[in-house]
Amino acid sequence: xxxxxxxxxxxxxxxxxxxxxxxxxxxxxxxxxxxxxxxxxxxxxxxxxxxxxxxxxxxxxxxxxxxxxxxxxxxxxxxxxxxxxxxxxxxxxxxxxxxxxxxxxxxxxxxxxxxxxxxxxxxxxxxxxxxxxxxxxxxxxxxxxxxxxxxxxxxxxxxxxxxxxxxxxxxxxxxxxxxxxxxxxxxxxxxxxxxxxxxxxxxxxxxxxxxxxxxxxxxxxxxxxxxxxxxxxxxxxxxxxxxxxxxxxxxxxxx
Ligand code: ADP
Numbered sequence: 001x002x003x004x005x006x007x008x009x010x011x012x013x014x015x016x017x018x019x020x021x022x023x024x025x026x027x028x029x030x031x032x033x034x035x036x037x038x039x040x041x042x043x044x045x046x047x048x049x050x051x052x053x054x055x056x057x058x059x060x061x062x063x064x065x066x067x068x069x070x071x072x073x074x075x076x077x078x079x080x081x082x083x084x085x086x087x088x089x090x091x092x093x094x095x096x097x098x099x100x101x102x103x104x105x106x107x108x109x110x111x112x113x114x115x116x117x118x119x120x121x122x123x124x125x126x127x128x129x130x131x132x133x134x135x136x137x138x139x140x141x142x143x144x145x146x147x148x149x150x151x152x153x154x155x156x157x158x159x160x161x162x163x164x165x166x167x168x169x170x171x172x173x174x175x176x177x178x179x180x181x182x183x184x185x186x187x188x189x190x191x192x193x194x195x196x197x198x199x200x201x202x203x204x205x206x207x208x209x210x211x212x213x214x215x216x217x218x219x220x221x222x223x224x225x226x227x228x229x230x231x232x233x234x235x236x237x238x239x240x241x242x243x244x245x246x247x248x249x250x251x252x253x254x255x
Pocket of ligand 1: 020038039041042043044045046
């Protein structure tokens with residue numbers, strides 16, 4: 001396969017005494033769409049939070065586009081990364097959270113513009129142009145001047161997606177983005193993710209409990225169980241012909 005855009009090499013993570021990830025090895029190809037499924041507490045969120053630099057691995061290496069994320073090379077050795085290095089590598093990663101984390105005192109256009117202007121130092125006009133484009137893409141072109149409080153949960157989640165896309169990430173992370181939404185709003189959000197996935201060029205990792213959706217859009221499904229990747233393969237292999245009893249029992253809850 002092409003060089004991976006994301007690589008986890010024997011990544012472990014403990015919180016205090018508890019080891020929640022027990023050696024994750026994972027290569028993700030550019031443009032690959034990964035669905036991460038598994039019981040609550042199995043470590044799904046921790047896997048993607050580490051990629052977003054919100055948690056640091058206890059051991060192991062994570063690389064983004066060939067560059068170590070939490071480490072940097074210095075005189076031929078890997079040393080802990082400094083803030084500048086973290087910021088640079090993180091620039092390739094976009095994340096959408098379960099709770100939208102929008103700035104309540106800013107219009108949705110400003111919510112989208114703030115990172116390109118203040119983090120990347122892009123000219124305002126350019127950032128505005130692209131923010132409008134992305135808000136149109138998620139179907140909110142007529143709400144540019146609205147504030148988050150004036151939007152439905154589904155609309156807020158679509159703003160969060162536009163805001164991430166504006167940064168042109170190479171990898172997008174979606175952490176249970178529909179689980180805080182009223183059921184009738186789930187569809188519109190999944191539809192937007194489907195559209196983004198179809199465009200193709202970005203890699204995506206989706207933590208999801210929407211099995212139908214995972215089947216539809218994922219190239220590969222990973223079943224995480226007690227901190228290890230217990231099964232992986234195509235949606236058909238993992239969701240329809242699962243090998244282990246634990247996965248079968250997990251999936252039976254969604255039928
Ligand atoms: P999942 O996303 O699969 O539900 P998580 O990655 O959120 O699982 O959590 C895995 C385990 O790590 C859980 O037992 C959780 O309680 C624990 N955990 C996650 N974050 C922290 C933290 N910041 N401090 C202590 N324990 C944590």
